[in-house]
Each structure stands twice: as structure tokens, then as C-alpha cells.
Amino acid sequence: MVRQELKKLVIYGFFLAIIITPMVGFKNNDFDAARVLQTLAVLIGLLVLNLIVKLVRSKRPQRAPGHKAWGERVRERIEQIPKVFTLGGLILITAMFPVFADNYMIDVAITCLIYITLGLGLNIVVGLCGLLDLGYIAFYAVGAYTYSLLNLKLGLSFWAALPIGVVLGMTCGCIIGYPTLKMRGDYLAIVTLGFGEIIRLVLNNWDSLTAGPNGLFGMQRAALYYPTFQDGGLSWAVYNIKSLPSLYYLIYIIVILTIIGVRRLDNSRIGRAWVAIREDETAAELSGVPTTWIKLLAYALGAGFASVAGAFFAAKLSYTNPNFFLFMESCIVLCIVVLGGVGSIPGIIVAGIVLIAAPEIFRGLESYRMLAFGGIMTTMMVLKPEGLIPAKRHKREFIETKSNE
């Protein structure tokens, strides 16, 4: 076995060399051998590492059929502890976060939370309903631009604009969802990608409304109103959510509400209908699930959560422009959902933190971020398609083989 694997390694190394040499070697017109060797060394190193892991694993005695993976055991252990402690502890720690973190850390945390919200929203479409959406970031854009425009043109406050943004986002979700209802997975992916790009291009080209690539700026922050009794009478004082800790708490509450919402949806009749559609649409339809409405609902709700995140994002920066909403952003959100384990809420939270915070911490490696995302996505699908923290009941889909072969 070792010999076979070594032979494979040599062949892979050979092909890697063919692929790497010209592409990496000729950045300019002169050949840069050092660059090639470095890249090759890293990649072959990864292969060797993989080989070692494989060999070590094969040496270990066979596991009994009832044996559970490490992750699952940890999870069971945690589940034994009463929820009040685990969940309560988590909430407490995260709520205390801004107290002991510096501004930079809080800023990163806010970004994480935004992406977690997006991940949770996309999870409804991809994870629960099984529809691959590659244009999800468009709804984020809708949320951001709706708030920006309503605030700049009509002077609406964040809280007044938010429901409008959500409704608009959901409407967009339905508009995009409607033509895709009858499509198969890969067509659907392309159509959503196309819609996502259309929305971005419209934002980019509609100069008179959106100021084109320059973007919109000067939006008011979200504000809190509280009663005061100054000057002898009752009046409303305004507290602008502008400081990073206050922004953190705002998005923190949004995330918690999103988690509660998604959980409740997941365990509801609608949630079960989504899963039914994902597992076998024809069977679901024949069992009386109104697939059209249920799928549209998935799009709409997913879009709604993205709109909220978008509005928050615009209010936080007080600036927005179409280039925040590139296709790559959709891919990042998708990567969070996939890495965490499609359909799994804790997985998405962990993946969101890992994928967004890690590149911030390892600043030097930031340019490798998307490269790693792509690599992770493929590797996950090949090695562990159910994700880091698999959702309990959704595990089967990825393991099952295609039935209509």
C-alpha cells in the first residue's frame, strides 16, 4: 500500500510541476525558478502530509461499527451538560466581548456576525431547501441600498427603513425565485448567479439613482430613542449607534433573532416541507406539499435575513457601493454554509468565525484567503461533504448516492 501511495505521490508531483511551472514561473517575461520551487514545495508538502495522515490512519486498528467520530463524541459530551450552562455561558461570553476587546477586534467580530447572519439566511435556501443560490449577496445589496436611498432621499430612519428593506428584499427573492422553481440544480445555480450580477450591474449603471460606482454615502446611523425628562417635560433623546461596541450589540441582537427565527422555521411544518423538497421534490409534491409556495418562501425568507444584514452594513459604514456585492461575496457566504455543515446552525456560526476572523488575524496571508476558500470548498465536498458540525437530520443527503442514474 505504501508503495502504491508513493507512486501516486510521484505522479501527482509530476503533474503539479507541469501545471505550476509555467503559470507561476513566468510572472514577468523572465523565468523565476525560486518561485516555482517554493510553490511546488508547499503543494507537495501538503500531499505528503495527507499521505502521512492516511498511513497513520490505516495503521490504527479498525474501528468498531458503532464507533463515533471525534466531533460527534464532543458534541454528545456537550449535550449532556444542561443547556442553561452551555448556551447561557456562550451568550454571556459573547455579550461581554466588547468589554475586554479592543476596537479592532470588535470590528472584526462585527464583520463575523454580519457574515453569520448571511450564512444563516443562505442556509435556509441551500441547507434546508437544497436550492443552490449563487447570487445571494444581491439581497444583501438590496438591503443596503434600500436603507441608503430611503435615508438619503426621504430621510427615513433606520428602523422605519428596515421593514421596507426586508419586504423589498423578500420581493426580490420571490422575483428571482419564481422563474427558477422548475429548474434543476445547476441551471438554478446559473440563474441565481445571473440575477445577482444583474442587480449589481443595475446598481453600478443606474447613475441617477445609485450614483453608480461611486456609491452612496452620508447615511444616518441607526439610532435608539429613549425618553428623558429634561426641561421639565417628556421628550425623546436620540442615541446614535455609532461606536463599535454599540454596533456590535445591534448586530449581536440581529444574529440572535436570526438564530431563533431559523431554528423555529427549521422545526416547523415549513421546515419539514423544505427538507422533503430537498430530499425528493416529486415525492414531496405528491404528498401534498405545495412545493411552489414553499420554495418561494425559502427564497423570500433567505432574502429577508440578507436585507437586514445589508441595512445594518450600510448604516454601520454610512457608505455603500456596488463593489461590495461581487460574486465572490456570494461564494464566501456559500463557503461558510458548506464548511459549517449544510443545514447546521452551530456549524455556520463556527465557520463564520473561522473564515472571516482567521484571515484578519493572519494578515500576511490575506491574499491567500480566497484561494484557501476555494480549496476548502472542494476538499470539504470530496472528504467531508456533511461539514464540520453536521446537522443531525440532514446528514443523509450528501452520503446518499444519486438515485436517478
Next chain:
Amino acid sequence: MDQSAFILQQIVNAIFLGSIYALIALGYTMVYGIIELINFAHGELFTAGAFIGVIVLTGLQSFGFVESHFVISMIIVFGLAMAYVAVLGVAVEHVAYKPLRDSSRLAALLSALGMSIFLSNGMMLSQGVSDRAYPPVFGVQGIDIGGAIITNGQIFIVLLAIAMMIALQLFVHRTRLGKAMRATAQNRTMARMLGIDIDQTIRITFMIGPALGAAAGVMVGLHYGAVRFDMGFIFMIKAFAAAILGGIGSIPGAMIGGLTIGAIEVFWAAFLPSAWKDVTTFTVLILVLYFKPSGLLGESESEVRV
């Protein structure tokens, strides 16, 4: 330039652009025909071809070979770019598709998407974020037909694209391997029971399709004079629209679809605000998928599917 010459010029441009889209679309269609999956990494393979093209061409030009032996150097440029991308295509298949051949569609799509992101960023890191310039090898001279100018470069590229499509058609219909490909696409299990090695067949599909994309990449580079790591994305969507429009899985369909998308884009840009031309292409794609997902020469109508 009078109106008729202007329109003629647009037709020339549409044919030119359309043949490039058609070549890329062929890669989608062939892969889709055989594994029923969109190769999301196809756009990146196209870009990789363009990069190898510029690397080889600059190398050849640095010692004056292009001027002295134009045809040979073109063969070398296209040949190396296509060969490289064929290897890359097989690698992509081996890493991202083969292990997932019996998994769910969603898993395979995500894996392919991951590959696309990986390759695109790999090229960004290795070749930089800015444009890389193609050495100009075609002059501005050309033929004047009724006021419309067809440059030598355009003629060369269109003829080459047509030749490749004819060669592909012959390959698929006349050779043993080509027939094995068609059989695998039509009924994989049966093909295996007749002794066809489908692993090999799929591998060859992943060589030919991307190689055609690479040729298109070199053509784009030669014509527009530059390549960028992310140019595959927009070409991918348009070529995909072409493949769908023509009926995915159909080789002649990909050609017709390519020309149609090329024409829509060119004429839109000629008469209407050109900033919106991509929006139009996407809209056409969505409309086609919605109203006629089987395309113009889709499965049921077409007899000459791969």
C-alpha cells in the same frame, strides 16, 4: 461610415465574438453531455489558456521568431496553451469531479465552484491582479468589404475557430474515441457494458473541452491585447448562455448559441447604452432557461448531440 457599412461591421464583429463564445460553449456542452454537470471551472481554464498563450508568445517574440515564422509560432502558441489546459482540465476532473461522481448534485456543484475560485485566485497570485499585455502580432490592416473592415487578426481567429469546430465534429462522429464519448453521454451503464472505459472517456472530454476553451482564451488575448485573472467569469457566463441557448449537450447548438449571444451583445452595444449589454446577456440567459430550457437544439430536437 454610412449606415449599411456600420451594420455590416457589426455583423463582422458579431461573427467574430460569436465564434469565440461558441468555442468556450463547446467545452461546457461536451462536459455537460458526459457528466451532466456544469464545469464551473471552465472560465478559469479559459483564462489559464490565455495566460499560457501570452507567456509562450512573449517568449517566442523575444527572439524574433514570430516575425520570421508566423504560422509555426501560432501553432506553438495555440498548441502549448491547449496542451497545458488539457492537463489542467484532467487535473480538475480528477480532484473535483471524479471522487463525487456518485454523490449528490449539490456536492458536485459546490466542489466545482470551489475549484473555480481556487484556480482564479491561484492565477491572481501567480500572474498578478493587473492586465497582462499580449504582444500585438496582427496589424490593423484588413479587408474592406462594402465599408466594413475585417482585420487580418479577425479573419485568422474566425477561420481557426471554425476549423476547430469542424475537427471536433469529425472527431465525435468519426473516431472510436469520439463515438465512445457519445455513447457514454447517452447511456453510461450501457457504454460500460460494451467495454468502454468511462474513466478514460470522461478524462478525454475534460481534455478536449478545456483545450477548446484555452484556444478561445488565446484568441481573446490576441484580439483584445490583454488578459486578466478574472476575465474568465464574464466569458463563462456568456458562453454558458450560448450553450444553454443552443441546447446544452448539442455541439451545433453551441455554435448557433455562440453566434446568437455574440450578435445580441454586439448589436446592443452598437445601438443602445453599452454599459447595459451584460445585463441584456444575463436577461437573455434567464429568459431562455425559463421559457425554453432545452434550448434551440435541445435534447429532444437534436439528433447530433454529443
Next chain:
Amino acid sequence: MSKPSLLQLKDVHTFYDNIHALKGISLSVPQGAIVCLIGANGAGKSTTLMTIFGVQPCRKGKIVFDGHPIHELPPERVAARGVSQSPEGRQVFPRMSVFENLEMGAFLRKDKEGIQNDLDWVFSLFPVLKDRIGQIGGTLSGGEQQMLAIGRALMARPKLLLLDEPSLGLAPKLVEKIFETIIEINRNSATTIFLVEQNAQMALSISSLGFVMETGRIVISDKASALLENKQVKKAYLGE
């Protein structure tokens, strides 16, 4: 069973995911014979053929063909050993012409002359195919597709021909014709034929050996003539 066996299955178990489809099949097909496997719908007859071919590989057991174990080979390697099949549902390539379909049957062969001879032979067995030589597979009638599937399987010049329900959905007259042709194939080319049929009467009348299958097991195996007289078989499969 004096003749050496060409194909032997020993305690073969096959699963579809967790469904135990074949529960220990053992049978042996003598060289040069016509052997049939009969049984009700869902008994596992087609699964047996697919397991022999490696399309639905067995999880346990042994399959020996022509002296070599084949239970671990993928279908294409089984084909290379000299097995061919006209499968359930015919599986004609729908967008290839009749000629191309037949040509695909001879995919592994390199002897041009032999291929041409076999082509002529197939056309003499099924003259209608010659008339339809340029027509696209998907547009043929059911009977024509059946002939094409058998013809394609013959083009491989197999040692063992697996036929899955060649009479299914055909007009009675055509059924008779197909069975006559099966006898002719067996006589002329000394091809061993393993036949799976619902039409037990017909199948047993042309076979030398017969196996009766019920829910994944072989319940009776005997000479075909004896099976025709067997009370149980008569009651269950011959409609008497």
C-alpha cells in the same frame, strides 16, 4: 451436468444500499447451453445479470467466468472477457443510428473482417435492422429496439450472451421470432446464452437448464424439461 461450466456463481449476495437483493445465489451455466432464469417481478433476475456484469457488484460471494474470477471486475473488464448483454429496457443509444449502435457493440474488437461478417450475420437474423440502418435508435419501435439490443450484444461476439427479457412488450408473433433467433444464435455461433424471462413457457422450451428465483434466492434448479413438468412451477409460472 457433464459439460464444463462457463459461468459459476457461488453464494452471491448483492445489496442496493441496505436492501438485500440477492441472498446467496449459486448457479452454474454449462458451456454452449441455453439456460434460463425465471421468476416473478422483483425476484432479482435482472439484478443477477447486473451482478454478473459488475454493474451492481456483489458484496459477498464468487463469480467465476471461463476459469477466472470476475466478481471484482468493473463492467468494462467483464465485457473484455467475453460477456455481453441485451439489458432490461434495451438501452439502445437513443441518438445514435442503428449502424452506430451495432458498431458500438463491437467496440472492443479490432478484426475488421470479422466485424463485417458479424454485421452481415446480424442483418440476416434481423433484416429489419438493415432497412433501418441510418435511423436514430430512439425513433425505432419497441420490437426493433429489442432486435437492435440483441444484435448489438452479438456484435461483441461474446462467449456468454446475457438476455434480459427479450420478449417483454412484444407482439406474440414477434416473441416467437425472437426465440427462434435465440436458438439460431446458440446453434450457429456456439454462444452460451443466459436468458432471463417472465415468459417461462417459451424460455423453458428452448433451454436445457432452468432456475427459478423467488425474492433473491434460487428455489429450484433443474433440467428445463423437468421444470416444465414441475407442479410448483406449473402453478406459479406456467399458468396452469
